[in-house]
Amino acid sequence: MNIWFSWNENKKYINVALACLVTFCILKGKIKLVYSKRNIISFLLLSAAYVSYGFIYERFIGFIAGFSLVPVFFVIICLNSEDKEKCLDYITRWFTYLLIPSLILYLISYVFPIPSVGQVQIDIEYLAYLPYDNYIILVKSLFYLFRFTGPFLEPGHLGMIIMFLLFANRCDFHKWQVIVLFIISLFTLSLASYVLFVLCYFFCMVSIGSKTIYKEFFFSIAFLVATYYISISYNNGHNYINEMIIERLQYDQDKGFSGNNRVFGQIDAYYDFLLNNSRYFWTGYDYKTIQYLAETGSRGTGYVMYVVQYGFGGLLFTSLFYVYYAFRSKCRKYALFFLLFICMVFWQRCYPFWTSWIMCFVWGINSFECRMVNNT
Structure with missing residues (x-):
C-alpha cells in the first residue's frame, strides 16, 4: 500500500535505502535491541521465507533485493518492548x-x-x-x-x-x-x-x-440486521450500500459468494489442476507459467493465487514465522486470535511480507504483553 508519489518508483531502491539507514542506526547504537530466542528464531524464519520468495518471484535480482529488507525485519522483531x-x-x-x-x-x-x-x-x-x-x-x-x-x-x-x-x-x-x-x-x-x-x-x-462482550455482540447483530433491511428496502434496493455490499454477500455456486472477485481468468482452473497433481502441489507453477498467465489476463490475489504461485509448501513456509511468534507469545490467546485474523485476511489478500502486516502483528502482541505485565 504505497502513497501516490511512490507508485512508479523502483521499490528495490527504496528498500535498499531504508536498509542502509536502519543498519547505520544499529551500528551507531541508536536502536536498543533484544536478542531473545523468540526474536532471533522469528527473524530467521521471516527472512528465510522472504528471501526465498524474492528468488522464486524475480529470480536472481529478486534474491539480491530480498536481502534489502532483512535489516528492517530485524529491527521490527528485535526492537525492545x-x-x-x-x-x-x-x-x-x-x-x-x-x-x-x-x-x-x-x-x-x-x-x-x-x-x-x-x-x-x-x-x-x-x-x-x-x-x-x-x-x-x-x-x-x-x-x-x-x-x-x-x-x-x-x-x-x-x-x-x-x-x-x-x-x-x-x-x-x-x-x-x-x-x-x-x-x-x-x-x-x-x-x-x-x-x-x-x-x-x-x-x-x-x-x-471483555465483560460486556455478549451485550456488544447483541447490539452489533441488531445493527447489522437493521442495516440489511433498510438497504434492501430503500428505493427498492437501488442504493449504493445494497448494490455494492449486501448483494455481493449473496451465495454464488461457482464463487462461494457473488462478491468474491479475488482471481480472474484461468487461475481457478490452474488451482484445481494443482490440487490433484503432485508435481505442482507443493511448489506451485514455474515462473514462465505464472508469467504466461499474467500476460493473458489471468491474475489475482488471496490464498488461491498464492498457492498457484508457490504451492502449499510455499504457503506453509511463509506461515512458519506467524505461527511460531503467536505460539511463543506470553499472551497466547490474543496472539492466536491475531493469527486467525491474519488467516482470514490472507484468504482474500496475500501480502505476508508487507512491513505493515508484520509491524502490526509483532508490535500489537508486544503491546498486549506489556499491558499484562503492567496489570500484574
Whole structure:
C-alpha cells in the first residue's frame, strides 16, 4: 500500500535505502535491541521465507533485493518492548493525522468542485489502472467512484491496513485514533474491510476477556440486521450500500459468494489442476507459467493465487514465522486470535511480507504483553 508519489518508483531502491539507514542506526547504537530466542528464531524464519520468495518471484535480482529488507525485519522483531509500544502508538497517530485532512477534502470535493493539481497513474505490468485526480493528500479515480482511497492506490488496501491497526490497538475505542480510523474505514466502502472489522472486534473482545462482550455482540447483530433491511428496502434496493455490499454477500455456486472477485481468468482452473497433481502441489507453477498467465489476463490475489504461485509448501513456509511468534507469545490467546485474523485476511489478500502486516502483528502482541505485565 504505497502513497501516490511512490507508485512508479523502483521499490528495490527504496528498500535498499531504508536498509542502509536502519543498519547505520544499529551500528551507531541508536536502536536498543533484544536478542531473545523468540526474536532471533522469528527473524530467521521471516527472512528465510522472504528471501526465498524474492528468488522464486524475480529470480536472481529478486534474491539480491530480498536481502534489502532483512535489516528492517530485524529491527521490527528485535526492537525492545518499550520502543515497540511507542512505535505502534506513533504510527497509529500519524496515520490518523494523514487521513483526517484527506477525508475532509474527499467530502468537500463532492459538494464543491475543487481543481486537482493534475493526474497520476500507476504503471504496473499486465495491469491497467485509470488515471487518478491528484489533490496531494488525496487521489480520486472514476474506477472507484465514491470509495475513499486517501492518498493510496486502493480502498481495499486502506481498509485492510486500518483493520490491522485496530487489531494491534485491541479495538480500544477509548482511544480517539481508533474511533477516527474506524469511521474512515466506513468511507472505503470495502466489503472485505467491513467483514474484517466484525472479525477484528469479536476476536479482540474475546481475547481480552471483555465483560460486556455478549451485550456488544447483541447490539452489533441488531445493527447489522437493521442495516440489511433498510438497504434492501430503500428505493427498492437501488442504493449504493445494497448494490455494492449486501448483494455481493449473496451465495454464488461457482464463487462461494457473488462478491468474491479475488482471481480472474484461468487461475481457478490452474488451482484445481494443482490440487490433484503432485508435481505442482507443493511448489506451485514455474515462473514462465505464472508469467504466461499474467500476460493473458489471468491474475489475482488471496490464498488461491498464492498457492498457484508457490504451492502449499510455499504457503506453509511463509506461515512458519506467524505461527511460531503467536505460539511463543506470553499472551497466547490474543496472539492466536491475531493469527486467525491474519488467516482470514490472507484468504482474500496475500501480502505476508508487507512491513505493515508484520509491524502490526509483532508490535500489537508486544503491546498486549506489556499491558499484562503492567496489570500484574
